[in-house]
């Protein structure tokens with residue numbers, strides 16, 4: 001199964017449908033304040049798997065210089081319209097080649113869970129490389145163990161998920177060179193049966 005192909009195709013189709021599920025007052029988005037308060041104004045942030053840029057990229061762009069990356073062309077096209085103050089790249093976030101120490105923080109909401117989990121460690125190591133000394137990550141990762149899961153009708157498209165459980169993810173984040181500041185399980189505001197692990201961590 002080519003999980004990435006399913007995800008890219010799916011998010012290119014469900015641009016409006018997915019956007020309609022996202023709100024700024026939800027618990028997950030409010031967690032951004034925890035990151036914001038630790039960063040000086042004008043800081044450089046990467047939003048990996050930014051989708052249409054709402055609400056996360058827009059929230060961060062009010063205070064910081066934000067770079068959004070997503071591999072679904074239609075998501076990026078809309079993000080450029082909705083958040084004109086940010087810069088966007090249409091790329092696979094597992095293959096990013098920004099120079100070492102490019103960002104003060106990297107944020108990734110609901111994207112890592114769509115990447116085949118055997119790639120997660122390499123992704124975290126690359127985030128670590130691209131962060132400045134003592135930089136932060138705010139990551140949404142899996143709360144439970146899923147190898148390869150698909151849904152034939154997620155907001156109207158076929159979709160794919162793959163992730164480790166919360167304890168494995170926290171251990172992996174530490175092994176990749178981060179100090180965990182806090183971790184929290186957040187219930188999905190649209191699908192209450194789904195839970196996600198949010199982690200704020202700092203590069204050591």
Ligand SMILES: C[S@@+](CC[C@H](N)C(=O)[O-])C[C@H]1O[C@@H](n2cnc3c(N)ncnc32)[C@H](O)[C@@H]1O
Nearest residue numbers: 011049050051070071072092093109110111114
């Ligand atoms: C559930 S949406 C989340 C969008 C946004 N972060 C938010 O909080 O609303 C997941 C996004 O991650 C993107 N994505 C998934 N895997 C990716 C990859 N390997 N590289 C780049 N983007 C990816 C999808 O295209 C999609 O736009």
